[in-house]
Amino acid sequence: MRRRSALPGLGLALGITWLWLGLIVLVPLAALMLRPWELGVAGVWASVTEPRVVAALGLSFGAALGAALVDLPLGLLIAWVVVRYRFPGRRVLDAAIDLPFALPTAVAGLALTALYAPNGWLGAPLAEMGVKVAFTPLGVAVALAFVGLPFVVRMVEPVLRDLGPEAEEAAAVLGATRWQAWRLVVLPALGPALVSGVALAFARAVGEYGSVIFIAGNRPMESEIAPLLIVARLEQYDYAGAAALGLAMLVLSFAFLVVFGLMQRRLRRGVA
Amino acid sequence: MRRPTEEAPWLRWVLCLAAVGVAVLFLVLPLVAVFAEAFRRGWGPVAKSLSDPDALAAVRLTLLVAAIAVPVNLVGGVAAAWAIAKFDFPGRRLLMVLIELPFSVSPVISGLVYVLVFGAQGWLGPWLEERGVQVVFALPGIVLATIFVTFPFVARTLIPLMQDQGRTEEEAAATLGAGGWRMFLHVTLPNIRWALLSGVLLCNARAMGEFGAVSVVSGHVRGETNTMPLHVEILYNEYQFVAAFAVAGLLALLALVTLAAKAMLERAG
Amino acid sequence: MIEVRGLRLRYGGVAALDGVDLALRAGEFVALLGASGSGKTTLLRSLAGLEFPEAGQVLVEGRDMAAVPARERRVGFVFQNYALFRHMTVFENIAFGLRIKPRRVRPGRAEIARRVEELLALVRLSGMGGRYPDQLSGGQRQRVALARALAIEPRVLLLDEPFGALDAKVRKELRHWLRGLHDRLGLTSLFVTHDQDEALELADRVAVMRDGRVVQFDTPEALLAAPADAGVAGFLGDAVPVDCVVREGRAWFEGLPPVAVEGVAEGKAVAFLRPADLLAESGDGGARVVAARQDGRGVRLTVEVGAMLLEATPAPGWVPRRGEACRITVLAARVFPA
Numbered sequence: 001m002r003r004r005s006a007l008p009g010l011g012l013a014l015g016i017t018w019l020w021l022g023l024i025v026l027v028p029l030a031a032l033m034l035r036p037w038e039l040g041v042a043g044v045w046a047s048v049t050e051p052r053v054v055a056a057l058g059l060s061f062g063a064a065l066g067a068a069l070v071d072l073p074l075g076l077l078i079a080w081v082v083v084r085y086r087f088p089g090r091r092v093l094d095a096a097i098d099l100p101f102a103l104p105t106a107v108a109g110l111a112l113t114a115l116y117a118p119n120g121w122l123g124a125p126l127a128e129m130g131v132k133v134a135f136t137p138l139g140v141a142v143a144l145a146f147v148g149l150p151f152v153v154r155m156v157e158p159v160l161r162d163l164g165p166e167a168e169e170a171a172a173v174l175g176a177t178r179w180q181a182w183r184l185v186v187l188p189a190l191g192p193a194l195v196s197g198v199a200l201a202f203a204r205a206v207g208e209y210g211s212v213i214f215i216a217g218n219r220p221m222e223s224e225i226a227p228l229l230i231v232a233r234l235e236q237y238d239y240a241g242a243a244a245l246g247l248a249m250l251v252l253s254f255a256f257l258v259v260f261g262l263m264q265r266r267l268r269r270g271v272a
Numbered sequence: 273m274r275r276p277t278e279e280a281p282w283l284r285w286v287l288c289l290a291a292v293g294v295a296v297l298f299l300v301l302p303l304v305a306v307f308a309e310a311f312r313r314g315w316g317p318v319a320k321s322l323s324d325p326d327a328l329a330a331v332r333l334t335l336l337v338a339a340i341a342v343p344v345n346l347v348g349g350v351a352a353a354w355a356i357a358k359f360d361f362p363g364r365r366l367l368m369v370l371i372e373l374p375f376s377v378s379p380v381i382s383g384l385v386y387v388l389v390f391g392a393q394g395w396l397g398p399w400l401e402e403r404g405v406q407v408v409f410a411l412p413g414i415v416l417a418t419i420f421v422t423f424p425f426v427a428r429t430l431i432p433l434m435q436d437q438g439r440t441e442e443e444a445a446a447t448l449g450a451g452g453w454r455m456f457l458h459v460t461l462p463n464i465r466w467a468l469l470s471g472v473l474l475c476n477a478r479a480m481g482e483f484g485a486v487s488v489v490s491g492h493v494r495g496e497t498n499t500m501p502l503h504v505e506i507l508y509n510e511y512q513f514v515a516a517f518a519v520a521g522l523l524a525l526l527a528l529v530t531l532a533a534k535a536m537l538e539r540a541g
Numbered sequence: 542m543i544e545v546r547g548l549r550l551r552y553g554g555v556a557a558l559d560g561v562d563l564a565l566r567a568g569e570f571v572a573l574l575g576a577s578g579s580g581k582t583t584l585l586r587s588l589a590g591l592e593f594p595e596a597g598q599v600l601v602e603g604r605d606m607a608a609v610p611a612r613e614r615r616v617g618f619v620f621q622n623y624a625l626f627r628h629m630t631v632f633e634n635i636a637f638g639l640r641i642k643p644r645r646v647r648p649g650r651a652e653i654a655r656r657v658e659e660l661l662a663l664v665r666l667s668g669m670g671g672r673y674p675d676q677l678s679g680g681q682r683q684r685v686a687l688a689r690a691l692a693i694e695p696r697v698l699l700l701d702e703p704f705g706a707l708d709a710k711v712r713k714e715l716r717h718w719l720r721g722l723h724d725r726l727g728l729t730s731l732f733v734t735h736d737q738d739e740a741l742e743l744a745d746r747v748a749v750m751r752d753g754r755v756v757q758f759d760t761p762e763a764l765l766a767a768p769a770d771a772g773v774a775g776f777l778g779d780a781v782p783v784d785c786v787v788r789e790g791r792a793w794f795e796g797l798p799p800v801a802v803e804g805v806a807e808g809k810a811v812a813f814l815r816p817a818d819l820l821a822e823s824g825d826g827g828a829r830v831v832a833a834r835q836d837g838r839g840v841r842l843t844v845e846v847g848a849m850l851l852e853a854t855p856a857p858g859w860v861p862r863r864g865e866a867c868r869i870t871v872l873a874a875r876v877f878p879a
Contacts, residue, residue: 004593005359006611007442008452013355020348021370024419028385029373031395035388074294081291085284093292095535099299101474102527104481105379106501107520110508111302114309114517121305122297146298178279207378210483210501214508227380231488234384239393246381253376440624443591446611447618448638448693458641462628 036244047241048248052220053229059137060226061252064205067144068152068198074145075152075197076190082153083160097153100146105210112143113214135217140225143211148201155197156190163189191267199260206253306524310517321507321515322522329495330503330519336411337486337499338479341418345475349426350468354456356427357434358442368431374423382420383488386413409491414499417485422475429471430464437463470537477530481523542567542729543697548587548597550753557583558594559753565697565731570723572740573733575750576776581733582621584750585699588731589616601696617695621702623686625674631685632670635660638693660688663722680711687719691726698723700732704739716743737777741765749773771811771877780813781851785876792876796827796847800871805878812874816841819853819869821861826868830861844869 036044047053082094100108116123116133123134133139163186171181209227217223226249233242279287310318321327352371356364374382390407391397400407407413441463445455461468483501490497492506500523507516543565550558557580565571573581586592588599590611599606606614626634635657639648648656661667664684674682683703690698703719704712720743723730734740740747741761748758749769757769768774775782785792787810791799794812802812821828821842831850832843842853842861846869853869855861 005439006446006589006591007358007439007455008610009456010355010359010361013351014361016348016351017355017367017371020344020351021367024348024416024423025370025373028389028420029377031388032381032385074298077287078291078294081288085288087288089292093295095531096295096299098531098534099303099527102477102531103303104477104483104501104520104523104527106483106504107306107481107523107527108302110504110516110520111305111309111524114305115302121301146302149298203376207381208484209378209380209487227378227484230380230384234387234488237393239388239391242384243388246378246384249378249381257376440620440622441626443589443611444618444620444624444626444689445637445641446591447589447614447616448641448689449612449615450637450641451612454641458637459626462626 032243032246032250035240036247038240039244043240044244044247047244052224053226053245053248055221056224056226056229057248057252059140059224060206060249061256063137063141063144063225064148064202064208065256067141067148067205068202070141070145071148071152071201072194072198075149075201076156076194078149079153079156079160083157097150099150100148101150105147105208106214108146109143109211109214112139112146112211116142116215134215135219135223137223139215139217140212140223143215144205144208147208147211148205151200151204152194152197155193155200159190159193188267192264195260195264195267199257199264202260203253203257206249206256303524303528306517306521310514310521312517313514317514318518318521321512321518324515326495326498327503327515327519330498330500331522333411333414333496333498334480334500337415337418338476340415341422341479342472342476344419345422345426346468346472348423349430349471349475352427353430353434354460357431358439371427372424374420379421379482379484380488382485383417386416386420386489390416408489409493409497411497413489414486414497417489418479418482421482421485422478425475425478426468426471429467429474433464433467434460466537466540470534473530473533473537477527480526542569542602543588543731544598544600545584545588546598546600548584548594548599550583550587550592550594556753558587558597561597561750561753561755563748563755563758565729567729568727569729570720570743570745571731572744572747573731573750574737574740574747574776575735577735579750580753581735581750582701583753585618585701585731585733588697589618589699590614591618615693615696617690617693617698619683619686619690619698619700619703621705623674623682623706625682625685625689627674629673630670631661631666631672631674631677632657634674634685635670635689635692637689656692660692663691664688678711679707680715683707683715687722696729698728698730700730702733702735704734704736712739719743741777749776768813768875771813774813774875774877778815778817779852780815780875782811783814783849783851784879785810785812785874787876787878792874794871796849797869797871800874802874802876805876809879810876811879812876814851814871814874816852816854818871818873819844819851820856820872821853821859821867821869822856823859823861823865824868825866828867828869830863830865830867832863833861842867 039047078097082090113134114120116139118124118127118132118134126133133142167185167189168181171185176184207227212225213228216225218228226245230242230245233245352367356368387394387408389395390400390413397408407416441459442455445459450458481501486499487502490499490502492498492502494506498506500519504516504519504523507519545561545563548558548561549556561580561584573584575581583592587594590606590609601614626637629637636653639653639656657670658667661670664687666681666684669681674685677685704715707715716739744761746758746760747764748755749764750756751772757764757773764773765778768777774780783794785794787802787805787807790801790803792802792810792812793799821844828844828846830842831845834841840855842855844851844853844867861867
């Protein structure tokens with residue numbers, strides 16, 4: 001039952017919202033849910049277990065997970081410094097965090113490729129050390145870490161700010177060293193936020209396309225990501241196959257997010 | 273004597289330097305690289321590649337697409353935020369989840385779903401084609417895909433703020449005799465204007481910069497269905513690196529302006 | 542004038558209003574007194590058309606308000622945290638209700654300015670019209686909220702915890718000023734409070750609410766003299782409940798002398814004793830002074846009687862010392878069967 005309210009406009013607002021949501025999001029997503037089954041259940045299974053597909057899914061999810069895990073310490077470091085310390089350039093640093101959000105993905109892809117190519121500013125010294133980044137799976141992970149970093153920082157920042165110094169002061173009064181206070185008081189409090197930051201970075205990275213395809217090299221079985229394979233299938237008018245792969249990606253990322261959610265619940269229980 | 277909640281000075285220095293180092297190498301350097309590559313041979317080639325007819329057509333298309341997609345999401349987002357933040361109704365939480373949905377979907381899938389509905393072998397494609405309406409590989413498809421990927425921006429910036437503000441100001445307006453529109457225009461809107469503007473800016477930046485979703489539905493017809501990000505890709509694949517980076521630089525500039533404006537709005541709000 | 546009949550409203554299964562009846566006379570100043578969660582704010586909001594009861598009626602000047610939206614009720618409402626429009630100046634806040642009237646009945650620009658200035662003078666904020674709400678003190682904000690509510694010439698003024706957010710000193714000042722204003726303007730007002738001093742001191746009549754019901758609606762004197770039930774008795778006047786037994790028209794206590802009671806069934810009972818009910822005199826009577834403190838109205842004693850701690854009033858002329866033995870006389874008690 002809907003409670004009456006003194007404010008007007010719920011009917012109109014809901015009407016607009018559902019119309020907008022239905023036409024733009026729900027009907028098209030329904031197509032994604034339904035079209036793969038034109039192939040039959042066995043056909044869908046065959047279509048998403050082709051070796052090339054498995055390799056691409058493995059790369060997309062593996063690199064996304066790796067990138068999110070790299071973002072974890074980097075994001076925590078940046079959030080800590082921005083919240084806790086005052087130093088010249090802090091404002092600029094704070095603004096720079098959002099660059100991956102704001103920069104169009106194709107631009108990011110181009111820029112990262114230029115940087116990490118064997119003759120690039122970072123690629124050249126790395127190549128001398130024997131590390132190849134661009135046009136390898138490592139390059140994919142670098143691009144994904146780039147797009148995911150702000151998620152971790154922006155999830156941790158507000159929690160860290162709210163945490164205040166009281167808990168750490170209490171720990172210090174009770175005899176904890178700085179490191180103990182940090183490890184036993186601060187880190188557990190940040191746990192849930194860190195996990196949601198990593199989950200968001202991962203979710204974004206799994207589906208990422210624009211910033212990856214330039215740097216990836218896109219060699220089948222080696223550095224080809226799943227979204228690219230969807231595009232390839234569409235170009236061959238294999239709609240059902242493309243939809244099957246899309247659906248598989250959604251199902252897999254949903255499963256991962258459920259796992260992240262469970263982790264977060266466990267951590268939160270320890271905090272609250 | 274140092275406070276017990278402070279790190280040793282040397283450790284603070286190390287942490288600050290490390291953070292700044294990560295930010296510079298990892299976040300800022302790519303941006304610098306765009307402009308460095310674009311201006312590798314000075315202003316001339318940049319100006320030339322930006323005044324190329326295909327580039328201009330891409331700019332025009334990008335502006336047109338954003339000019340349609342942003343207002344649609346503005347209206348939808350404000351309506352959704354009004355309903356979700358100011359009322360209790362069954363399905364409210366579901367609605368919040370559904371609105372966020374486009375953010376958790378790969379851009380390529382965002383484009384794919386429209387091909388599945390409107391493409392040559394889509395649900396509605398053949399029927400529309402008989403009537404001479406083309407959606408995929410044409411402007412409508414690009415606009416739809418852009419609306420999809422920028423769908424949540426306005427609603428998600430408004431909802432937490434409007435929930436925080438509660439409904440008492442609107443209720444006060446009601447007891448003083450204000451009707452719905454007046455309440456919205458004179459009381460609600462002034463309270464949310466900065467957040468609304470910030471949401472619109474983010475929505476616009478993404479709309480102009482979207483690559484994956486648009487790439488799937490565009491068909492890449494030069495001068496016709498190429499937006500700026502797609503134009504960048506074409507130029508790059510044709511080894512016209514300076515031109516590619518010049519157009520990319522223009523997009524990067526848009527991103528910088530958006531970031532600066534957002535920072536200013538946060539201070540204003 | 543304004544009347545409520547059988548109002549019922551539930552929030553998620555819990556009754557917030559459980560059959561409320563209340564009738565205000567024109568020109569009255571009425572307090573709705575109750576603990577938090579007793580339904581007083583919900584009742585106030587129902588009168589304003591901000592909540593919608595599932596059953597019952599709200600009548601204003603005899604007219605049923607069920608189908609009348611908040612904006613047409615002409616009810617002045619002062620919100621608990623004032624709900625001033627942050628982005629408008631004080632002047633604009635007060636003028637809002639006038640500026641949004643339909644063109645036919647909207648006063649002219651000069652007339653609005655004149656009325657707002659009048660209201661500003663009335664609430665003693667002349668010259669503050671250009672300020673924004675966040676540039677005002679709590680007491681000033683409260684008066685702006687009041688002026689804004691008065692601008693629409695309301696038929697009834699509703700105030701939700703009008704002094705709740707103010708510090709003690711400002712609160713006292715504003716109370717009397719508000720009462721004076723009410724009398725001067727001939728308003729009909731209903732205000733919500735959880736502070737019994739405030740209610741008993743200001744109101745012509747007080748409606749005591751509990752569990753979504755009005756349990757007693759009477760003048761302050763009548764409430765104090767004859768509380769309707771044990772709950773009201775315990776709530777008012779710092780009363781302490783003490784077990785007793787009623788026999789032969791008297792209440793018998795352990796450690797205290799008995800007191801005459803009327804109309805209470807014989808057997809176990811609870812007596813509610815206020816400081817003014819207990820007179821302490823020097824002398825050995827089984828009681829002992831634990832503490833004496835001076836408050837605005839005189840000296841109050843805390844005395845120990847057996848295992849009980851009671852508040853009492855010292856006999857005139859006696860200056861009690863801590864630890865001194867004393868004798869208690871029970872002057873009056875409100876007794877209810879246990």
